[in-house]
Amino acid sequence: MSASQPTAEAHTALAAQWRPPPLIASPVLRWSLILGGLAWLVAALVFMEINWARAAEGWARGVRFMAAFLPPDFISKSDDIAEGLLESVTMTVVSTVLGLALSVPVAVGAARNLAPRPIYLACRSILVVSRTFQEVLVAILFVAMFGFGPLAGTLTLAFATVGFVGKLLAEDIEATDPAQLEAMRATGGSWLQALTWGILPQVKPRLLGLSLYRVDINFRESAVLGIVGAGGIGATLNTSLDRYEFDTAAAILLLIILIVMACEYASGVIRKAAL
Amino acid sequence: MSDRSLDRLAVLEVARLSKRYPTGDLALREVDLRVDRGEVVALIGPSGAGKSTLIRCVNQLVQPTSGVVRLDGTEVTGLGSRALRRARRRMGMIFQEYALIERLTVMENALSGRLGYVGFWRSWFRRFPMSDVAEAFALLDRVGLADMANKRADALSGGQRQRVGIVRALMQRPELLLVDEPTASLDPKTSRQIMRLILELCAERGLAAIINIHDVALARQFAMRIVGLRSGAIVFDGAPGSLDAAALTSIYGVEDWSATLGQGAKDAKEDRSPQRGTLPDVERLAGLA
Structure with missing residues (x-):
């Protein structure tokens, strides 16, 4: 092509024909996806039944429901609230530590660049199972197994932590610079030394960030798990809602928000100090 | 050649070493290489000739398909993990x-x-x-x-x-340095400083070294011996002075080599002379060992 006397006109003609490469190469697939998506959207709008009268009525109910939360009452059930919060904080700390201790080895096993195939597949399936089941479902199972109370909730959160931290840490391990690991192996260090010197410094910031974020999630989740009987502040919240003590529920919700914000602030400080 | 046949001088012996990757690529074909105590060998060759594979087979970061690697007379190939780690301690890698x-x-x-x-x-x-x-x-x-x-x-x-x-x-x-393209990410002046430093340290400590390097001028300037690799086989092995245009063509293929060789000769004159005296000789090394 280029050997046959390329002229300026020929290049201009080629330039006019050039198009940026499309996201989906096959035009048939591309257009059927676009048209299919549009058809689905139209169908969804047509078949969705919206009762506008009911929605208008519901607005007033919503406002009344929200008004029932005011003013928040921190006092009358303060003992229950304090106990529930303490239980939630304990569940959070224990489940995060336990979950992290389990998720680090699972993440190493689930990293394609470190683990042999059978171990990789085994660890990946642990991660998949852990992430497939929503916390509430797992909590129901654990409540059935271990009875009502914070033990079931703690185990649930630890289990969920493994799926979350394990997956994201494994991905970070797979993205590490292989040369550093190779260099550590070349010194004659053991496998564990190569891992803690060649890999750990590279994934440490990510591991720290994930751990702090997970503290946050575990605390928030502990508020939900109480609803299915797995202990924590959620149990207190659930009780207050059942008794129509919305002012106490409001106080609990405000405290949860406050603690999550404190977590957020603390994790920022810790991250800055550690890096 | 005759003094190199003394067994006690050989720090590294590679015999009939072959490596076939799972993809089917034959990276090394029956390579024989012997490096003596204190000897600095530059390994040159085009990209993909197997230079990296060869030095990684020496410390078993890459498992050779067949052949033998001996460090100080001890076979490194086929060692258990603990013994292999002990052998790796004696081979520094850069x-x-x-x-x-x-x-x-x-x-x-x-x-x-x-x-x-x-x-x-x-x-x-x-x-x-x-x-x-x-x-x-x-x-x-x-x-x-x-x-x-x-x-x-x-x-x-x-x-x-x-x-x-x-x-x-x-x-x-270590007794042996395995050096993989030490200057590929450095500017020309820093490259020369680093090469000079490696050479000085080898001389001070009586270390042998295999240096993979794609800069032929640099190899000629600093190494005592040059080994040329092409498609996984050694096609040149000799003193820097004997690396002529014909040898370079046998390693890399046809090209005009006059500039490469000219520059190398000029650099060698400027840079080689002050450090010649520090290059190790057999007697001094015997004392060190």
Whole structure:
């Protein structure tokens, strides 16, 4: 092509024909996806039944429901609230530590660049199972197994932590610079030394960030798990809602928000100090 | 050739070494190579000729398909993991992109060369023997990084990083250096400084070295012996002076080599003379061993 006397006109003609490469190469697939998506959207709008009268009525109910939360009452059930919060904080700390201790080895096993195939597949399936089941479902199972109370909730959160931290840490391990690991192996260090010197410094910031974020999630989740009987502040919240003590529920919700914000602030400080 | 047949001088012997990757590529074809104590060999050849594979087969980072590697007369191929780690301690490796632990300090990087000598918990808590730390300070001083010990590796320039890489390799107290494209990421002046440093340190310590390098002029300027690899087979093995246009063509294929050879000769005149006297000779090495 280029050997046959390329002229300026020929290049201009080629330039006019050039198009940026499309996201989906096959035009048939591309257009059927676009048209299919549009058809689905139209169908969804047509078949969705919206009762506008009911929605208008519901607005007033919503406002009344929200008004029932005011003013928040921190006092009358303060003992229950304090106990529930303490239980939630304990569940959070224990489940995060336990979950992290389990998720680090699972993440190493689930990293394609470190683990042999059978171990990789085994660890990946642990991660998949852990992430497939929503916390509430797992909590129901654990409540059935271990009875009502914070033990079931703690185990649930630890289990969920493994799926979350394990997956994201494994991905970070797979993205590490292989040369550093190779260099550590070349010194004659053991496998564990190569891992803690060649890999750990590279994934440490990510591991720290994930751990702090997970503290946050575990605390928030502990508020939900109480609803299915797995202990924590959620149990207190659930009780207050059942008794129509919305002012106490409001106080609990405000405290949860406050603690999550404190977590957020603390994790920022810790991250800055550690890096 | 006759003095090289003395067995006690051979630090490395590679015999009929072949490597076929799972993809089917034959990276090495029955390579025979012998490196004597104190000998610095430049390994040249086009990309994909198998230079990296060859030095990685020596310390078994890559498992050869067949053939034998002997370090000081002991077979390295087929060792169990513990014995292999002991053998690796005696072979320091220096890398193209330095391969430092970027987030650790210069001192920690230097001490990582001692991983094969200390237990896991000692290395975890950085409790290296005081003599190791002192040696690291001495070596950092030797390469001109005395006041950098507590800097993080990623704060250093390319030349400084490669110096840390050299210190790490020497911390192993090796008998052989495996050097993989040490200057590929460095500018021409720094490249020469690094090559000169490696050569000086080899001479000071009676170390043998295999240096993979794609800069032919640099190889001619610094190495005592040049080995040319093409498609996984050795096609040239001789003194830098005997590497002529015909030899380069046999290694790389047809090209006009006059500039490459001319430059190499000129550089050699300027750079080689002051350090010639420091190159090791057999008698001095016998004393060191």
